[in-house]
Amino acid sequence: MDRRQFIGSAAAAATGLGLSVSASAQDLPPGPIRMIVGFAAGGSTDAMARLIGERLSQRLNRSVIIENNAGASGRLAAEQVKKAAPDGSTVLIGNIGLVVLAPVTFKSLSYDVFADFEPVVRAADFQLAVAASQQAGAVDLAGFIDWLKKNSDKANLAVPLQASLSHLTGLRFVEAVGAKVEMVVFRGMALAMQDVLAGRLSGAVATVADFSEQHRAGTLKVMAVSGAGRSPALPDVPTFTQAGIKGFESNGWNGYLLPKGTPQAIVELYNREISAIVASPEIAQRYEQLGFVAPEPNTPAQFAATIKAGMDAWRPLVAAAGLQQ
Structure with a gap:
């Protein structure tokens, strides 16, 4: 529409x-x-x-x-x-x-x-989003998933707050792609972002608003967003469905x-x-x-x-x- x-x-x-x-x-x-x-x-x-x-x-x-x-x-x-x-x-x-x-x-x-x-x-x-830090070096969601699977000893995703929508979306994501990934829970995305940008974490799951500025600056890369359509704020980023992962349409x-x-x-x-x-x-x-x-x-x-x-x-x-x- x-x-x-x-x-x-x-x-x-x-x-x-x-x-x-x-x-x-x-x-x-x-x-x-x-x-x-x-x-x-x-x-x-x-x-x-x-x-x-x-x-x-x-x-x-x-x-x-x-x-x-x-x-x-x-x-x-x-x-x-x-x-x-x-x-x-x-x-x-x-x-x-x-x-x-x-x-x-x-x-x-x-x-x-x-x-x-x-x-x-x-x-x-x-919209929720999965973002990769520069540590992973991935250019798209398929590449990030491949990296997570090949580096299970150091694969981790930051999420803000226990049992938050971001946390649950992260759990659903790793289950959908079959990767073994540690979920690192912070008390807010501002604290988590420090470790993500420093490359101490593989990536993060949070809202598009949490990532848009850093994505545009190239300090991290948003791999996919939830919903039926792309984010108006990040039109270059595919939805999960467009990237080949179903179940993230809401x-x-x-x-x-x-x-x-x-x-x-x-x-x-x-x-x-x-x-x-x-x-x-x-x-x-x-x-x-x-x-x-x-x-x-x-x-x-x-x-x-x-x-x-x-x-x-x-x-x-x-x-x-x-x-x-």
Whole structure:
């Protein structure tokens, strides 16, 4: 689907809900809208929240405040929104790690995604990537896989955070190619990048945004990206499918959720307004700068189905890798 088709589809999805902006906006309680981000200010999720929050404020004529409740990989933010009044005044920015991976990783979790929240909309996709350091000397994914197989004694991949999407994607990658590779877990990609760029590690698995600057500078080489299409930020890099490896067609994502019990009219209001914002050409340009890709227009029910399918897909890998806690 090209950009013009996407915008048309999103607009149709928005207007098809049959709600007027003014009437729906009046259903919200007085006062500001609080969007809770479970990560520190300055990161890509925070930047996305502020980008959409500013435009949502304009569309609803309502102040939107971005609150950063960082800690426990976003779980503190989920707990906060779970306890909030179900009236549309408090919104959770939930990524795939918080909404899908945490529930299948932690046996005792303080929230239940479907019992405690109303899924609203998937608003931004982000692609995962496998990158090789200069140590491997590979020019393409096939060459990197060959190097990993021939150097199993020193083959390793850096990943940010235990049981993160990057970690699980790395495990899936080495399983798919049949290589014996050590996964080296860091507390963030900034720390890992030092060892990757120095050639002390064979490569890394993280988001496209984590690698794009270094790839362009030639200090490492991104070998493949997830998803159905190439990354707008790295158009020279093939997808896994194009490089001959299937099973990496899906991406990570950020989405919006409301407390359970929020009226359906308000859920649909947020779905419509955020979908319209995401469909704008201006946001598409900013998304590319942030390493995001606009997803296909989706309803609350479709977003809920995405969450359920993600849990079903990742749960067996998390269990097989012994990552459940």
